[in-house]
Amino acid sequence: MSVETGSKDAAGASDRLDWRLMLPLFAIVSLYAAGIGAVLPILPFYMRQMEASPFVFGLVLASEALSQSAASPLLGQLSDRFGRKRILLASHFIAVVSLLLLALAQSIFTVLLARFLFGLTAGNFSAAAAYAADNSSPANRRQAMGVVNAGLGLGAIVGAGLSSILSEISLDVPIYMALALSAFGVTVTMFGLKGDTVVRQPAAEADRAKILFRATVGSPVIRVLIVVMLCHCFAFGMYTSQLPNFLADHFVWNGRALGPREFSYIIAADGVINILVQLFLLRWFGRFFSEQGLITLIFALICTGVVSAGIASSIPVLAFAILCISTGDALAKPTYLAALSVHVPPGRQGAVMGAGQALVAVTDIVSPVLAGFILGLGFYAAWIGAVVAIAITGAMIAATCLPRHAAAGTTAPGPPL
Template sequence: MNNQSISRLNWARTLQWRHILPVFFIVCTFAAGTAAVLPVLPFHIRGMGGSPFLLGVIISVEAMGQFASGPMLGQLSDRFGRKRVLIASQAVAAASLLLLALAPSITFILLARVLLGLTAGNIAVTAAYVADHTDAASRRQAMGILMGGAGVGGILGAGLSGLLSDTSLTAPILVAFGLVLLSILVTAFSLDDAPAAPRSNDKIQEEQPSFRSILASPGIRVLIVVMLCHFFAYGMYVSQMPVFLGDTFIWNGHAFGAKELSYLIMADGAINVFAQIFLLGWLGKYVSDRSLILIIFALISAGFLTAGFATTIPILFLAVLCVSMGDALAKPTYMAALSNHVPLERQGLVLGGAQSLVAVADIASPVLGGFILGYALYGIWIGAAVAMATTGALLAATLLPRESRAEA
């Protein structure tokens, strides 16, 4: 057996596929449900008289729910097991989608998105489940596979939304509801329900989900600040991109709408699958976390600038390629880097807490972006996103170590 075959065999054993594949499918179906809603949501809100600023507020309150729930869901999964917490959060997500489909006014849309935001911590729970079943050496690849499931789901969900949006703007939401119910069934029958690691009752009682405990490590503090810069810049862009394109971009002779947005989300999903399942594993052999983070910021900055000047569909797709590639590489890289700084029994707490802290950026960036676009200041909108990405790149270049090292 040659060295390449041995390497592949060891990689397959290390990754524990029997644990990772069910989570991949769960994330895929849940992401498909979320992606089915995204193309129609901005136009659904506009149809009820909502402004770009109001769209930003609705996205922001969803992030507020994530801020509140991240550490709590993570710690509960550390204590009671990933499966129970994941099923509970999926059930709340299903209820929020049903409420969104039946919403008679923007007030109910707001409430539905708050409920959905409360379930956002389930990403940290699935990531903690993957961390439970991988070692530090293979964790970034495993996180990439996990996020690749979100990319596959994004393609499927956006495709369904594009097909159904001509029927009505609520039809994709009802499909999303069904997909989340499917993810609950898969979770119930495919995951084990053991806590991350055995712990004493005294330790459980003493440990509370506090941001002080999450920020205890200097390495974690730096990573979270860099993540805040990334997600603030990305949030500025992605939350208002449908509004920007709807106002400025002509797609084959007609205005940019929900169907065209579904095409971009499908492209984003395809890029995510390629980057997270294939490209990330290859880069992991040659590139440190610090270097990869700098590449990520360069990609999203180039994408923001290209989107600002795009006048044709190929140039617009180039912008999506850069931004989507950068964001696809970012999520598993950040999660794996954080995971490698903490012991197994604190994975859920730290990953959930970090997600909650990053939600601060998701709260502020859509509102700021909506305020700027409310005055049609497109250049300032792009410039603010690029400036924040540049800040994150400078912090990563100066504060992160040149070689990534996992802490025990």
């Protein structure tokens, strides 16, 4: 065999994911997402039974985002130091405790405390993304991130589908199901995930690590990507956090007001779209669109979907709105994560992923409260207009500040650190 042929074979091997490592991670993320998918459709209606207003519901979501923003950077750094597996185990344990507290809640304060605790499980996704980055090459990094996000989509489908059935019995039952899924996630993580090879930094290296991290996030491309991510997540957070309250008041589904069962269908549809995009569209879009063009398309889809949802008076129009928004969000996550990861040294993947997620969580603190305040005043058009304006701002920043020539998710690495 010639040297050239051997080189091609080696390159081809490096381009292929190791599915023995990816499949357990896929299962762990799916279980985590299924727990979220089971609770998310019933939570607004669970709180409506406690006579909570949209503003109070927004405060509960903000408390979860607040703990997430505090925990994400710390957990990301801890996963760099102690390993992804330990952080994933810890997040599943915390999820079990918080879901048990939610199931037993008798007051809004208890619900708020339960969701605050659940926000501490934010390390699950950042550790999973860092694990995927650790076990993939730059050539297949976007595909590895797609595996993580496809797990989120599958989990959302399963969790929401079961929730739609179980919520007809009681709104408590889906919560107990989510608790059981999180407990199973502990088992899968413990016995199914490969142990990490942790490179511990000496104490003398701490200052150098901080300098490296500041240099990493000081990259102009990374700064632009973070700002674009913030615009995306702020707009998406304002939309998703209050969508069930908006539809419950303004949309009739099969002759009755939208409830937890109908909202479960929307969550399940979002999961289906997420998986289809990851499997069939992500690589195709990455081949034909630059990073700048793909991000602009993502914001265009969000704007179209939000406006369509605001004027929807029939199921086809609402379905079109969900299709646009879910497609845009499914394209966004692996695109942003892959673009960030190729600029980050291997030993800082967890820290940067966690820091990025913490910044995103800051938007999740403000967006549900602001959206709840606007809807509480009855300014529905202002709510839609604010979401569209933020999305347009993100698109303009991406169009003017990101390089036009780079393929999506394959941005050239920045200068050596």
